Amino acid sequence: MKHDITDPNLPQPKYEVVYPRRQKLADEKKIFEELSQLLGSENVSNREVDKIAYSRDYWLLASTWMIKGKVPALPDFIVWPENTEQISKLVKLANREKVPIIPFGEGSGVVGGAVPVKGGIIIDMKKMNRIVKIDATNLLVTVQPGINGMTFERTLNDAGFTCGHIPQSLYCSTLGGWLASRAAGQFSTKYGKIEDIVVAIEAVLPQGEIIRSKIVPRSSTGPMIEKLLLGSEGTLGVITEATLKIWPYPEKRALRSYAFDHLKPALEAIRRILAKNVYPAVVRIYDELEVERHFSEVEKAKGKCLLILLMEGAKELVELEEKISHRICLEEEGNECGEEPVQHWLKTRFDVTYSSIYLPQGFVGDTIEVAITWDKAMNLYNSIIKTMKETEGVFLASAHASHFYPQGVCFYFIFGGIPTEGVKPEEFFTAVWDNAMRTCLDAGGTISHHHGVGLVRAKWLKEELGEAYNVVKRIKKTLDPSNIMNPGKMGLEK
Amino acid sequence: MKANLDNVLKCAICPNMCRFACPVLDAEKSESTSPSGRMRIAYLMETDKLPFFREAIELMYKCAGCSACQFWCPFQFDVSDLSLGVMEDIVDKSKAPPVVVRLVKDLVKNRRLYRISPHVRGLTENSLRKADVLFFVGCVSVGQLPGVVNSTAEILKMAEVDFATISGQWCCGAPAEFFGFSEVFKQFAERYAEDFEKIGCKTVVCDCPACAYILKELYPLKGIKLGQEVLHSSQFFLRLIKEGLVKPKVPNNATYVFHDPCLLARKLKVESDPREVLTSIPGLKLREPRFTGKETWCCGNGGTVRMVSPKTARKITNRRLQELNSISNFIITACPTCEVTFKDAAAGEVEVFDVSEVLLKSLRKV
Numbered sequence: 001m002k003h004d005i006t007d008p009n010l011p012q013p014k015y016e017v018v019y020p021r022r023q024k025l026a027d028e029k030k031i032f033e034e035l036s037q038l039l040g041s042e043n044v045s046n047r048e049v050d051k052i053a054y055s056r057d058y059w060l061l062a063s064t065w066m067i068k069g070k071v072p073a074l075p076d077f078i079v080w081p082e083n084t085e086q087i088s089k090l091v092k093l094a095n096r097e098k099v100p101i102i103p104f105g106e107g108s109g110v111v112g113g114a115v116p117v118k119g120g121i122i123i124d125m126k127k128m129n130r131i132v133k134i135d136a137t138n139l140l141v142t143v144q145p146g147i148n149g150m151t152f153e154r155t156l157n158d159a160g161f162t163c164g165h166i167p168q169s170l171y172c173s174t175l176g177g178w179l180a181s182r183a184a185g186q187f188s189t190k191y192g193k194i195e196d197i198v199v200a201i202e203a204v205l206p207q208g209e210i211i212r213s214k215i216v217p218r219s220s221t222g223p224m225i226e227k228l229l230l231g232s233e234g235t236l237g238v239i240t241e242a243t244l245k246i247w248p249y250p251e252k253r254a255l256r257s258y259a260f261d262h263l264k265p266a267l268e269a270i271r272r273i274l275a276k277n278v279y280p281a282v283v284r285i286y287d288e289l290e291v292e293r294h295f296s297e298v299e300k301a302k303g304k305c306l307l308i309l310l311m312e313g314a315k316e317l318v319e320l321e322e323k324i325s326h327r328i329c330l331e332e333e334g335n336e337c338g339e340e341p342v343q344h345w346l347k348t349r350f351d352v353t354y355s356s357i358y359l360p361q362g363f364v365g366d367t368i369e370v371a372i373t374w375d376k377a378m379n380l381y382n383s384i385i386k387t388m389k390e391t392e393g394v395f396l397a398s399a400h401a402s403h404f405y406p407q408g409v410c411f412y413f414i415f416g417g418i419p420t421e422g423v424k425p426e427e428f429f430t431a432v433w434d435n436a437m438r439t440c441l442d443a444g445g446t447i448s449h450h451h452g453v454g455l456v457r458a459k460w461l462k463e464e465l466g467e468a469y470n471v472v473k474r475i476k477k478t479l480d481p482s483n484i485m486n487p488g489k490m491g492l493e494k
Numbered sequence: 495m496k497a498n499l500d501n502v503l504k505c506a507i508c509p510n511m512c513r514f515a516c517p518v519l520d521a522e523k524s525e526s527t528s529p530s531g532r533m534r535i536a537y538l539m540e541t542d543k544l545p546f547f548r549e550a551i552e553l554m555y556k557c558a559g560c561s562a563c564q565f566w567c568p569f570q571f572d573v574s575d576l577s578l579g580v581m582e583d584i585v586d587k588s589k590a591p592p593v594v595v596r597l598v599k600d601l602v603k604n605r606r607l608y609r610i611s612p613h614v615r616g617l618t619e620n621s622l623r624k625a626d627v628l629f630f631v632g633c634v635s636v637g638q639l640p641g642v643v644n645s646t647a648e649i650l651k652m653a654e655v656d657f658a659t660i661s662g663q664w665c666c667g668a669p670a671e672f673f674g675f676s677e678v679f680k681q682f683a684e685r686y687a688e689d690f691e692k693i694g695c696k697t698v699v700c701d702c703p704a705c706a707y708i709l710k711e712l713y714p715l716k717g718i719k720l721g722q723e724v725l726h727s728s729q730f731f732l733r734l735i736k737e738g739l740v741k742p743k744v745p746n747n748a749t750y751v752f753h754d755p756c757l758l759a760r761k762l763k764v765e766s767d768p769r770e771v772l773t774s775i776p777g778l779k780l781r782e783p784r785f786t787g788k789e790t791w792c793c794g795n796g797g798t799v800r801m802v803s804p805k806t807a808r809k810i811t812n813r814r815l816q817e818l819n820s821i822s823n824f825i826i827t828a829c830p831t832c833e834v835t836f837k838d839a840a841a842g843e844v845e846v847f848d849v850s851e852v853l854l855k856s857l858r859k860v
Binding site: 011013014048052080126127151158171172356357 | 500506514538784
């Protein structure tokens with residue numbers, strides 16, 4: 001393996017690359033020079049430290065490898081374009097040279113979607129991070145995709161608005177990542193998921209064409225081509241700008257929480273609240289085990305499930321939502337636990353210390369988010385909890401319901417354990433995932449609610465989509481005949 | 495190994511929850527310069543998976559030392575603290591960047607970073623005179639901002655404070671510590687412990703937040719506990735005002751924007767004192783930038799980034815200067831390094847003052 005360490009006397013790196021390159025680039029030097037000419041030499045790198053930095057995203061298996069001194073996969077180049085035209089030219093170059101290109105935001109994805117498994121050019125979008133326009137009249141913001149989530153939301157807040165898209169990764173993800181993985185935020189029961197929030201996009205397609213959708217409230221002019229890019233995880237193009245809905249910053253916020261003896265009445269309470277057309281911004285229901293882990297100080301919730309509600313918006317509406325929600329929760333025999341659990345959640349909602357604490361101790365775990373209609377929800381919950389425990393070594397299997405619709409719910413499962421002797425972490429990891437995916441499909445759920453497909457769910461996409469999988473493959477082949485856009489992902493190459 | 499490998503690893507496998515607050519990442523936009531990105535490289539080097547090579551070593555020094563990461567870190571890690579152990583290992587392997595080695599060698603030879611400016615008035619003559627208060631003059635102010643030294647001394651005199659300075663004062667040792675030369679740093683700390691004892695002072699007043707932080711927090715970590723109260727000058731000025739020993743009387747009707755120095759606001763947790771001093775001046779209007787208090791933004795000259803990447807440091811400076819300048823052409827800060835940095839970058843387009851300079855104007859008619 002060639003490394004770009006200039007001093008020949010230095011010892012060679014000893015780290016293992018999990019997905020080693022199978023094919024060498026035809027002319028690495030020539031491509032590097034062309035990239036430098038196109039983007040400026042300060043915007044192109046093939047340095048060892050950069051290759052390592054872009055070898056992974058926040059896929060937990062990658063962290064497990066990191067601890068053992070392994071890196072998932074090395075790109076050949078990293079580039080930082082500054083405008084859409086550069087990206088268009090870059091894509092044309094990659095097509096000509098048959099070099100993969102992988103769009104990259106801030107690498108917070110958890111399914112390996114940004115790992116350069118076939119090498120190629122990482123397009124880091126962080127230099128395209130400008131808020132182009134905040135339009136107070138039409139309640140729109142036009143923004144470049146490389147902007148950090150926290151920077152974006154705070155800038156809006158300073159101007160008196162919110163986008164309402166607050167994922168747990170807010171601090172460490174970009175708008176481009178949200179769009180590419182069709183993300184959902186914690187406040188999405190009220191504000192919607194990213195596909196509900198986005199109004200228009202500009203994107204570069206795999207052969208360099210630039211498409212822009214109109215900034216209009218709605219249109220009935222054929223298929224929504226631009227929405228193909230949402231959830232395409234970099235396999236169908238590069239999103240270069242987006243216009244999103246914004247809302248006046250909420251004037252009131254109300255916090256409520258209730259303990260329920262079981263998960264079922266808690267889910268029923270939310271189903272009934274949403275059926276009234278009442279949409280609290282945040283709704284979360286924690287099962288008994290998660291209450292023990294996260295809300296152990298809530299006396300009334302000991303051994304029970306806990307529902308937390310956060311309503312926000314215009315004062316009169318919030319008061320009404322609060323009143324209706326409260327009545328229904330009591331009717332479903334919820335026991336009021338006050339504001340404190342919600343305050344606690346607000347304080348700890350971005351806490352991601354678990355992986356840093358437990359992975360170095362040999363713990364292997366992950367989160368699995370799936371969605372299902374109300375009628376099948378309890379069966380899905382029970383079945384996945386049961387199946388996650390079936391893999392030897394698993395000692396943690398719990399869930400909370402994290403996103404809600406009048407039609408159903410998203411469960412966010414968490415598993416963890418220590419592989420038994422002789423079992424590799426990746427074998428353990430895959431065994432639990434396989435059981436969960438199989439069970440989810442059998443129960444009638446969708447295998448991902450908001451984390452996406454990436455590498456982790458790639459082998460399950462065909463069964464998930466049915467005949468539509470072949471349509472997606474045909475679309476991919478038509479738009480990207482050379483398969484340069486984020487190859488090796490989403491199971492589209494089978 | 496000096497690096498705390500457990501903590502380096504914790505940071506390395508975090509998804510970079512502090513990334514939006516890191517001025518170096520903001521300037522460079524590269525994952526390798528992100529806090530976690532740097533710690534991943536550090537972890538691979540420290541576990542012998544990567545050699546200590548130039549690019550990787552320089553990354554360890556690409557830190558503004560601003561502690562902005564700590565404010566958002568779920569573990570409350572300060573990546574500059576985590577980097578310190580790694581830098582010490584780099585120094586132990588004699589692999590520190592040449593520019594850093596040169597600076598530390600000069601520091602050891604000259605005992606301070608800059609020659610004393612000829613415009614500094616008579617401060618260094620009082621060799622170890624017994625006094626209640628020691629005015630500890632920072633390298634940057636004594637070398638490049640004589641106005642700060644002179645204003646501070648003048649205010650102390652007006653308040654009839656019994657103060658001394660140290661003849662031929664050394665640097666506090668901050669650069670040696672921040673660059674991983676902890677043994678060199680210890681020599682400076684040991685010397686001061688002796689000097690302070692001889693002077694018999696009860697309070698040490700520093701015009702530089704780095705000196706105050708080093709004396710107050712880092713000397714004790716090296717086992718050198720000073721018996722004195724260590725204050726930043728803005729804290730001491732507020733005390734003088736509250737005790738009625740100086741009274742700002744001369745109106746100043748200008749509008750200023752205040753820039754919090756990182757070490758003062760974050761490490762020493764001093765935010766309100768300089769503001770209280772300034773708002774006690776009749777007529778003075780003080781505006782705040784978006785990034786203020788504990789959320790201040792580095793001036794670009796903190797930590798070690800400037801040593802290995804002046805271009806990155808300049809980008810950081812320009813971003814902050816632009817933000818401040820959008821509020822007022824008159825910037826007040828409380829750190830000589832920030833002041834010099836802004837003055838150099840602004841090239842006369844904005845005026846930059848130390849708290850001491852603005853306070854002094856209100857104490858006497860110019």
